[in-house]
Amino acid sequence: MPRVADIAIGVLWPLRVSAFLARTVVAGLRGPPAKDTLMLTVRLLLRSIPVVVIVTFFAGAMLTVQAAVSLSGFGAASMSGLIVGFGGVREVFPLLAGGSLAARTGAELASQLQAMRVTRQVEALEMMGLDSLQLLVAPRIIACIIGGPLCVVAAMVSGLVGAHIIGVFQLGIDRGAMWGALLQAVGTVDVIVGVVKGLVLGLLVGVVATFEGFCSDETGPRSVGRAANRAVIRSMVVVCAASLALSMLIYGRLVQT
Amino acid sequence: MMSSVHPLSLLGPVRALGRQAIDVVVGFGRVVHFLVVATAHGLREPGGLGAAVQQAIIITSRCALPVALVVGPIGAMMALQSLTLMRGFGVERQMAPLAAAIVIRELAPGFASVVVAMQGGAAIAAELAAMRLAEELDALEVMGLEPRGLIAGPRILGAAVAGPLLNALAIACGITGSYVMAVMVLGVPHTMFVDSLPEGITSSDLWLSEVKTVVFGLGLGAICASAGFHCERSTDGIGAAANRAVVTSVVFVLVANYLLNTALFGLRGGV
Numbered sequence: 001m002p003r004v005a006d007i008a009i010g011v012l013w014p015l016r017v018s019a020f021l022a023r024t025v026v027a028g029l030r031g032p033p034a035k036d037t038l039m040l041t042v043r044l045l046l047r048s049i050p051v052v053v054i055v056t057f058f059a060g061a062m063l064t065v066q067a068a069v070s071l072s073g074f075g076a077a078s079m080s081g082l083i084v085g086f087g088g089v090r091e092v093f094p095l096l097a098g099g100s101l102a103a104r105t106g107a108e109l110a111s112q113l114q115a116m117r118v119t120r121q122v123e124a125l126e127m128m129g130l131d132s133l134q135l136l137v138a139p140r141i142i143a144c145i146i147g148g149p150l151c152v153v154a155a156m157v158s159g160l161v162g163a164h165i166i167g168v169f170q171l172g173i174d175r176g177a178m179w180g181a182l183l184q185a186v187g188t189v190d191v192i193v194g195v196v197k198g199l200v201l202g203l204l205v206g207v208v209a210t211f212e213g214f215c216s217d218e219t220g221p222r223s224v225g226r227a228a229n230r231a232v233i234r235s236m237v238v239v240c241a242a243s244l245a246l247s248m249l250i251y252g253r254l255v256q257t
Numbered sequence: 258m259m260s261s262v263h264p265l266s267l268l269g270p271v272r273a274l275g276r277q278a279i280d281v282v283v284g285f286g287r288v289v290h291f292l293v294v295a296t297a298h299g300l301r302e303p304g305g306l307g308a309a310v311q312q313a314i315i316i317t318s319r320c321a322l323p324v325a326l327v328v329g330p331i332g333a334m335m336a337l338q339s340l341t342l343m344r345g346f347g348v349e350r351q352m353a354p355l356a357a358a359i360v361i362r363e364l365a366p367g368f369a370s371v372v373v374a375m376q377g378g379a380a381i382a383a384e385l386a387a388m389r390l391a392e393e394l395d396a397l398e399v400m401g402l403e404p405r406g407l408i409a410g411p412r413i414l415g416a417a418v419a420g421p422l423l424n425a426l427a428i429a430c431g432i433t434g435s436y437v438m439a440v441m442v443l444g445v446p447h448t449m450f451v452d453s454l455p456e457g458i459t460s461s462d463l464w465l466s467e468v469k470t471v472v473f474g475l476g477l478g479a480i481c482a483s484a485g486f487h488c489e490r491s492t493d494g495i496g497a498a499a500n501r502a503v504v505t506s507v508v509f510v511l512v513a514n515y516l517l518n519t520a521l522f523g524l525r526g527g528v
Binding site: 055058062063082091099107110111112227248 | 375376504518522
């Protein structure tokens with residue numbers, strides 16, 4: 001059974017994360033180191049995009065197979081483009097892009113910062129009168145904000161490529177019918193919504209991951225693994241909740257009542 | 258000095274790609290070997306079954322809340338998007354069965370396993386890597402014990418048992434999520450949702466979904482345990498092992514899901 005103290009910590013967690021974000025924004029206003037930010041962004045893209053591409057390729061394939069199986073009962077397998085559009089482009093691909101970003105870069109950022117804590121490099125910086133929030137945390141969060149939308153765009157492209165390859169070559173759905181149904185379901189607006197989602201999800205992954213690494217008071221080498229673990233699962237939960245909230249906000253009004 | 262660009266150096270990327278491919282194949286073989294050795298020794302150890310049950314309880318209780326928090330919103334999203342699609346055609350009645358079928362067949366097993374990889378799997382990798390760093394695993398070997406069977410085996414079996422339990426929870430949460438979104442937020446009649454829901458749930462789908470998560474649990478347990486077991490001996494090595502474990506198992510779940518689907522529905526997907 002969770003103790004009362006655990007519940008209190010769980011309730012306070014979002015507040016602590018927002019306070020951490022506010023402090024980082026204030027510290028980052030003095031200008032994060034440009035070179036570090038650039039290198040971290042490049043590293044994030046190089047490491048996260050391949051994961052995003054593989055994961056969403058197979059997610060697109062899975063959605064197409066499911067849609068074709070469900071719809072072939074009505075003799076409407078070519079309509080599976082609709083389901084890939086509504087389920088994939090709008091929801092599942094951005095969500096999986098956020099999840100892959102959390103798994104690859106989120107865990108990495110948290111374990112880096114926690115390792116710096118454990119080996120007292122953060123204290124050493126502060127001893128020298130340097131601001132660790134400005135130097136270490138701000139560039140990492142900025143890298144995530146830049147990388148998030150790019151990951152989402154890569155996810156959409158790769159998911160659609162997966163859907164196309166599986167739908168057209170494996171299942172033998174007519175190419176024109178599938179893409180016709182798909183383009184009927186989604187348009188440029190959905191790509192823009194995806195980019196907005198990517199910005200928010202990138203920010204959330206960055207903040208949660210750096211918070212878990214930077215603000216933990218655990219010591220010892222074991223805490224490095226635990227920080228990575230917390231960062232991944234908490235940013236995944238936050239990403240899911242935020243993704244639903246954004247969808248409600250943007251698509252909720254499209255439902256005729 | 259030789260000329261700076263040797264013609265063979267243009268093959269660099271090709272060589273790197275080849276090395277990557279070889280690494281994937283070798284890594285796959287190593288994980289399968291690790292899985293067989295760990296589970297076989299783990300079951301043969303006295304008290305191995307008890308340890309596995311204990312690990313299953315730990316993993317299930319640690320992952321239950323995150324699974325509910327992740328799959329609930331996903332069920333709600335499915336309801337939202339399929340209603341935007343179906344209200345236009347006037348086939349609102351089909352919404353509950355479609356959402357339930359997709360949740361049971363794909364989203365619940367897939368995302369429950371991803372969450373198990375992120376929460377339980379990363380913890381397994383981090384724990385084993387820390388044991389490696391503290392030379393606890395080496396101590397076991399010196400005493401003539403088999404750390405793969407003793408430490409990794411129960412964790413892998415625990416993940417394989419926790420998978421289907423958490424999948425059942427995920428299915429319940431996903432359907433509840435779509436009910437909340439459809440009935441309470443978007444105003445689908447309660448009776449329509451409840452009456453049409455059973456059309457989307459078949460017992461064969463439920464069984465297949467559970468079997469899938471057993472496979473995913475075994476696979477991701479082996480990937481995470483072997484990542485922690487073979488980690489580099491440094492503080493950074495622990496983080497790197499946890500990170501590699503999570504990423505590899507998430508990719509594994511998605512790829513294995515596709516392969517299982519193709520095996521189950523046939524190459525043409527019943528079209």
